[in-house]
Amino acid sequence: MPQLTLPVAPEGCTLTVYVGVSSDRQAVLRAKRENIPEPIEINAMIDTGGSCTAIDAKKLVPLKMTPTGIGHIHTPSTKGQAAAMPQYDVSLAFVAPSGSFVASSVPIIALPEISNTGIDALIGRDILSKCLLVYNGVEKKFTLAF
């Protein structure tokens, strides 16, 4: 089982994640002989309080995607009201020395202005449901196995 052990950053459990267009969208682009955008490299934080994965909308611009859904979200700042946000289908990957985690087509909610917090994306429990997460607070590190 590949695993990634990293230090806990001041923001929390952060890791480098690669986000690209989904495999289904890639197939369409390939058939139309259009360029397939390169995956973007982003700084993501594991959010065990998040039921799904979210990304800063600005980070998705190079991928030239259109939304294929709408996600309704609650955060502390939505003050009890659900806010509707565009949802995109993407590929998502992170790399460990002994292997890579790759989800070829997953829904992800685009949110405004995450990046000014130093974090580009939040990895929610939808992705974590495919992983084993160990938080070692004593040694200030975490392990993600998949």
Added chain:
Amino acid sequence: MALEKEQATYARELKRLLLNEGKFVLIHGDEVVDIFDTYNDALKIGYERFKLDPFFVKEIKAVEQVHFFTRDLLGCRN
């Protein structure tokens, strides 16, 4: 907001769609295209039929699913 027409179609057809609650509906404009067991099945057919045109994939729910984030994301501009 994108996909307004598709969202309106979903709302209009929801009563009928709820016969398949928990499955995933594919909508293009005013048309309910089909219902699928999984998100990935709906997405695949969406791209096969509509290519890069907008289409909408949604899990059918009687009560709208709301995703929770404990971290504050919105309204964080200084």
